[in-house]
Amino acid sequence: MSSRSPTSCRQATADGYVNQGGTFIPWSGGQIPPSPAPDASIPGPTYGANATIRFPRGFSGRVYFSFGEKLKFFLTPTGLVQPAPWAVGDANRNILFDWSEFTYNDAGCGSTAPRWTCSRCRTRSP
Numbered sequence: 001m002s003s004r005s006p007t008s009c010r011q012a013t014a015d016g017y018v019n020q021g022g023t024f025i026p027w028s029g030g031q032i033p034p035s036p037a038p039d040a041s042i043p044g045p046t047y048g049a050n051a052t053i054r055f056p057r058g059f060s061g062r063v064y065f066s067f068g069e070k071l072k073f074f075l076t077p078t079g080l081v082q083p084a085p086w087a088v089g090d091a092n093r094n095i096l097f098d099w100s101e102f103t104y105n106d107a108g109c110g111s112t113a114p115r116w117t118c119s120r121c122r123t124r125s126p
Contacts, residue, residue: 018056030078031076037075041070055102055104056104064097083097
């Protein structure tokens with residue numbers, strides 16, 4: 001079983017996430033110590049299938065994906081606390097995950113991970 005975790009994105013000067021339909025939702029709240037972020041996960045495809053996530057133009061961010069368990073994200077007053085599995089005590093230390101960074105603008109869509117394709121900024125797994 002796989003699950004996608006939040007699509008952590010930046011639009012203009014706001015941090016937030018994109019749902020599967022492509023709607024940007026700004027992160028809100030956050031505190032010290034960090035508080036749990038809203039569950040923005042999108043179910044992954046079954047074996048051999050694809051899943052489409054739409055991104056509006058003007059976005060840059062990461063798509064996190066995990067296997068077997070959802071990633072846990074947290075918020076501070078200044079933004080998102082991302083997984084750091086090398087850190088002792090990180091809530092995601094034993095979760096198998098990875099991410100793909102992307103930029104989608106008028107020049108097109110670029111992704112840093114070759115295992116993902118980005119066609120009109122629809123990111124999909126192999």
